[in-house]
Amino acid sequence: MISCKEFIPAYSELFRYLEERGGHDEVVRFWEYLSDNFLGNLRELVEEHGLRGCWMYWSHTLNEEAADFTMELDEEAGEFSITMHKCPSKGMLLALEHVEPYHDYCSHCDTLYRRVLEPLGFEYDVDLSECDQARCRLVVRDRAGGREPGTGNRQPGSG
């Protein structure tokens, strides 16, 4: 059995394998597939709770992944952000001495989540400029502006 603690290197090697089979486009095709077929819980949470759904989703995953992060939610301003001080996944890959991380490993976080959030009416920005140090920042903004806190409903007059 591949332990869930060994998944990240398996994921990185999968990207390498796919690129060897069909180039980078093949890797992106897989990320799109995984977004469509595996992120239903994120989609459902955001559909029901709006930006708070992001908070609920990443509260679960980032704590289980023992990430070093600051997460902020301002529903009135319509903004959710994660500042990743040390990504556990990229940190693990960088710490491995005998396996090189897939060269574009961190971009999966762009494709996977953008593909869920943008069709639901949100802007999704991720800054991967420091991902070689296991640091990044993602921001999700409600295109319609703020919402009534905790309801996922748009505030009156917000569009």
Place this chain on the structure above:
Amino acid sequence: MPTEVMDRRAADNEYLHKDFHGALSNALIYLEERFGPDAVRDYLRQFARAYYAPLRAELRERGLAAMAERLRQVYADEGADIELELGDDELIVRVAKCPAVSHMRAHGHRVSRMWRETISAVNEAICEDSAYDFDLVDFDELTGRSVQRFHRRGEEGSA
């Protein structure tokens, strides 16, 4: 409502995110659908040769005790009970219920019909270039219950 903030350090949580099993399962489903079943085995072997290189070296140097130590740790991490019978030339592993399969079924994740290859293809690859070979003697698709046998090459026997 003021901005809500969640601030966590890595040491605040244990690293155990079992949903990763579901992501790996989706990856195997994708590989099988897009490239065929041989691609699933090819990928898992390629991953195992790279990631488990230190374990493969230990297996060659210390024998099956190295494999037994790894398996005890992996299944203990995931809260599963296993029985190990370690002899000079054989290691029998009995897993009553696979923690990965149990988690995926409990949380509605799709379980790849090739999930058994995460045991057989991976362990076969770990054993390459060593004095040992691997047989997946029994595997139950529903629960992941399995009987696994590592043995010195050329040694016959039954679990």
